Amino acid sequence: xxxxxxxxxxxxxYLQLMQQIRHAIESGALSDGDQLPSIRTLAEELVVSPGTIxxxxxxxxxxxxxxxxxGTGAFVCVSRRARRLGDRVQAARERVDELIGExxxxxxxxxxxxxxxxxxxxxxxxxxxxx
Amino acid sequence: MxxxxxxxxxxxxxxxxxxxAVRDLNLTVRPDRITAFLGLNGAGKxxxxxxxxxxxxxxxxxxxxxxxxxxxxxxxxxxRKDVAYVSEDKRLYNYMTVxxxxxxxxxxxxxxxxxxxxxxxxxxxxxxxxxxRHLSKGMxxxxxxxxxxxxxxxLLILDEPSEGLDPHGVEQLxxxxxxxxxxxxxVFFSSHQIEEVExxxxxxxxxxxxxxxxxxxxxxxxESWRRVDVVLPGGAQVEDxxxxxxxxxxxRGQQMSVVASGNVDSIVARASESGATAIDVTxxxxxxxxxxxxxxx
Numbered sequence: 225x226x227x228x229x230x231x232x233x234x235x236x237x238y239l240q241l242m243q244q245i246r247h248a249i250e251s252g253a254l255s256d257g258d259q260l261p262s263i264r265t266l267a268e269e270l271v272v273s274p275g276t277i278x279x280x281x282x283x284x285x286x287x288x289x290x291x292x293x294x295g296t297g298a299f300v301c302v303s304r305r306a307r308r309l310g311d312r313v314q315a316a317r318e319r320v321d322e323l324i325g326e327x328x329x330x331x332x333x334x335x336x337x338x339x340x341x342x343x344x345x346x347x348x349x350x351x352x353x354x355x
Numbered sequence: 356m357x358x359x360x361x362x363x364x365x366x367x368x369x370x371x372x373x374x375x376a377v378r379d380l381n382l383t384v385r386p387d388r389i390t391a392f393l394g395l396n397g398a399g400k401x402x403x404x405x406x407x408x409x410x411x412x413x414x415x416x417x418x419x420x421x422x423x424x425x426x427x428x429x430x431x432x433x434x435r436k437d438v439a440y441v442s443e444d445k446r447l448y449n450y451m452t453v454x455x456x457x458x459x460x461x462x463x464x465x466x467x468x469x470x471x472x473x474x475x476x477x478x479x480x481x482x483x484x485x486x487x488r489h490l491s492k493g494m495x496x497x498x499x500x501x502x503x504x505x506x507x508x509x510l511l512i513l514d515e516p517s518e519g520l521d522p523h524g525v526e527q528l529x530x531x532x533x534x535x536x537x538x539x540x541x542v543f544f545s546s547h548q549i550e551e552v553e554x555x556x557x558x559x560x561x562x563x564x565x566x567x568x569x570x571x572x573x574x575x576x577x578e579s580w581r582r583v584d585v586v587l588p589g590g591a592q593v594e595d596x597x598x599x600x601x602x603x604x605x606x607r608g609q610q611m612s613v614v615a616s617g618n619v620d621s622i623v624a625r626a627s628e629s630g631a632t633a634i635d636v637t638x639x640x641x642x643x644x645x646x647x648x649x650x651x652x
Contacts (some may be wrong), residue, residue, distance in 0.1 A: 231550075231553050231554065231640065231641075232578055232638065232640065233487060234578070234580070234581060234637070234638020234639070235638075236573070236574035236577050236578055237573075237574070237577075238574065264534055264537035264538065267534065267535055267536075267537050268530050268537075269524065269535040271526070271529050271530055271533060271554060272533060272555060273388060273533055273536060273555055273557045274533060274536050274537035275387070275388050275389070275536075275557045276557070295540055348607045349635060350461065
């Protein structure tokens with residue numbers, strides 16, 4: 225797989241790399257189970273900081289496009305479940321953003337909102353833990 | 356600043372006579388990344404690096420490198436075991452051959468990796484049997500780099516490493532730096548070459564006349580800086596664009612060019628409120644950001 229990063233684009237390079245990998249997956253150039261180059265190999269090939277590759281890979285993992293296994297590397301993952309999970313996370317993020325916006329409009333400060341979220345999660349855990 | 360640091364300075368200063376070579380420098384360098392120390396010639400880069408390594412004493416202020424105080428002679432000796440330094444003048448012994456220089460150096464460092472040294476020797480195409488005295492400037496740099504990297508240091512500090520290298524040599528240098536950062540070495544290198552800084556760094560610290568004038572991630576800079584070119588048939592009113600994020604405004608007739616470090620949406624909105632007939636937003640490269648920043652300071 226050939227990737228190409230530019231300096232002139234007003235866009236962080238990890239985003240450029242993410243788009244190119246996503247495009248390669250969507251266009252079929254990379255398919256399910258294909259191994260991506262190691263962070264070191266790709267950093268050397270593209271002559272960019274390994275941090276750039278790491279960031280792109282971990283964002284893509286978060287979106288469900290790839291999976292990373294410690295020690296063995298990153299693999300393309302186009303399973304429907306993973307993609308659905310990516311979509312669900314995206315949808316959830318929008319709902320959370322919306323709720324945060326409403327709470328701020330109600331005059332709550334971020335520290336209070338954070339405490340409410342944490343408290344809510346804790347009580348949800350306790351409820352779920354009950355038989 | 357939260358999290359661990361590999362380099363941290365507090366009010367670090369160096370006076371030569373009555374003038375400051377470095378003044379009130381607060382530098383924070385984080386691990387596992389490549390940090391560039393960018394500045395013009397004479398900005399104070401080498402003086403700072405020499406203070407970090409305990410080679411010269413700060414006039415004021417203090418600092419730590421890998422958690423050790425730089426102004427404590429005992430700690431700075433211990434420090435030099437974990438930090439590899441490639442200096443501008445590449446301290447090598449002229450009477451030794453490349454091979455002798457490698458064997459001589461590995462004796463000092465228990466963590467020495469022969470495999471890395473051999474791989475770099477081949478990769479840099481260094482003549483093992485040639486006397487250091489007869490090496491070109493580029494070869495000297497590559498040998499110094501080999502000696503530094505084969506130690507697998509926690510932190511690699513380089514002072515203008517690409518000086519004297521041809522384009523092929525620069526490429527080999529940058530490849531070696533990113534590869535060894537991936538192996539867990541934090542890299543801090545000084546440079547006045549914007550292109551190489553822009554290519555491999557995660558973070559860029561700009562020093563100008565001894566002071567730190569910028570400390571930013573390259574990703575943030577790429578995302579936030581923009582040039583907004585506007586055509587205003589009614590004539591441009593510069594005062595209307597004295598707003599947050601605007602770094603520079605230039606006008607010529609009906610044309611106006613705004614360079615901004617952020618807040619671009621509001622600038623575009625202001626332009627269209629002012630009756631702009633054309634608005635063009637384009638990215639700004641590190642060269643221009645750098646020149647703009649040092650001009651301001």
